[in-house]
Amino acid sequence: MNFKHLYYFWVTAKAGGIxxxxxxxxxxxxxxxxxxxxLEEWLGRKLFQKNGRQLExxxxxxxxxxxxEKIFTLGAELEAAVRQSHxxxxxxxxxxxxxxxxxxxxxxxxxxxxxxxxxxxxxxxxEGKFADLLAQLALHRLDLVIADEPLSRRISVKAxxxxxxxxxxxxxxxxxxxRRLQGEFPRCLNGMPMLLQGAAASVxxxxxxxxxxxxxxxxxxxxxxxxxxxxxxxxxxxxxxxxPFVLEAETIEQFGVELIGRSDELVEEFYAISVERRVTxxxxxxITDAARGQLFVTP
Numbered sequence: 001m002n003f004k005h006l007y008y009f010w011v012t013a014k015a016g017g018i019x020x021x022x023x024x025x026x027x028x029x030x031x032x033x034x035x036x037x038x039l040e041e042w043l044g045r046k047l048f049q050k051n052g053r054q055l056e057x058x059x060x061x062x063x064x065x066x067x068x069e070k071i072f073t074l075g076a077e078l079e080a081a082v083r084q085s086h087x088x089x090x091x092x093x094x095x096x097x098x099x100x101x102x103x104x105x106x107x108x109x110x111x112x113x114x115x116x117x118x119x120x121x122x123x124x125x126x127e128g129k130f131a132d133l134l135a136q137l138a139l140h141r142l143d144l145v146i147a148d149e150p151l152s153r154r155i156s157v158k159a160x161x162x163x164x165x166x167x168x169x170x171x172x173x174x175x176x177x178x179r180r181l182q183g184e185f186p187r188c189l190n191g192m193p194m195l196l197q198g199a200a201a202s203v204x205x206x207x208x209x210x211x212x213x214x215x216x217x218x219x220x221x222x223x224x225x226x227x228x229x230x231x232x233x234x235x236x237x238x239x240x241x242x243x244p245f246v247l248e249a250e251t252i253e254q255f256g257v258e259l260i261g262r263s264d265e266l267v268e269e270f271y272a273i274s275v276e277r278r279v280t281x282x283x284x285x286x287i288t289d290a291a292r293g294q295l296f297v298t299p
Contacts, residue, residue: 001059003071005039008032009047014138014157017055024135052233071121092117094283095124097133099147101201103227106246106270110146110164113290114283123282130200134159137275144284145273147209148202160273165296169203171267174237174259184213185261193239194218198225198231201267203242210265231255242267246296270296 015279018029040047047061050228057065094114098107107125115121126133126142126179133145138157149160171185181188197204211217211237221239224230234241235255243251252259272279279285 001042002038003098005035005042006068007034007072008035009039009064010072012036012048012055013057013061013065013068013137013138015070018277020135020226024139030192039150041120051174059165061099064149073140088213091120091122092283093122094144094281095142096126096144097136097145098127099128099130099133099145100225101130101198101248102148103244104272105245105250107146109246110270110272110277110287110291113286117282118288119282134273135236140275143274143281147271147288150269150271155176159273159275160285162274164272164288164291166170166267166269167296168240168262168264169207169248170242170245170248170251170262171242172234172251172255173240173260174257176233177237177240178260179196181260186216188260189216189218193221195222195224195233195239195241196220196228197230197242198223200225203266206266207242210263213265231257242266262290 008021008025008277011025012018012032015021017023018032022029022032036047036187043060043064045064046058046059047064048055049058049061050056076274081282096111096114099112104113111123111125114123116136126136128136130145130147130149133142134146134151136142137145146160150163151159171189173181177192184192196207218240222230222233224233227243228239230242231251231253234257239262248259251257266294272284272291274281274284276284
């Protein structure tokens, strides 16, 4: 058996389609389809069938996927077992994906305890869209995904949510802009320039509902996927912006802005998502314990 063909089949089955699998494997759909067809010819069985525009596994395909899952899981374990040692101890590679909607300062605070475990650790951290990171997790290319939303049951990835904690939301602006505010918070937001996280951020939908409930009408002048860039604009007085309470002191010190108010109706939640139902990985244990016991506190 050509295991490259089997691997392409496995990735396609996990990704849910040729196009998405091709993006993950950095190959064309035509090449991918050809490789899977060769595997089907070798097995003498169809592994996929079309259902409208969807690609579904056949009964033989489901059986092949089960074996492929075991084969490549064992391959990952083999790789870990023979990985380079350091100082007579095995270096533990810890591969983490951070959703791009999570503030970098929060990600750092969450991940820092992983470097304090007793055994040597090499942290390999990548950033990306939540759905793409989940696909990498399903392929065992990541040990953990840090996100500001839980894994939905609608996503066909066998993984588990481990809640880390939550933080209420604080509002900030530059001192010059603060002097222009009129009235108490949150009424002072009316008519004032506002900088928002991008649409993918979990707090964004909450914020829009919060505005409706309180009949608030700020002037939205910018939306940012990069939270650090949003804060940089806020530092220069371009608009009011939000950040988790857990970063309140750091935000004030780093960007020279002032607190104008807090809302306990807006809550940003953080999750560690892994293929483990019961957390045993020492780095994940360190992260969850530190987050739940030290990082997330209420104002």
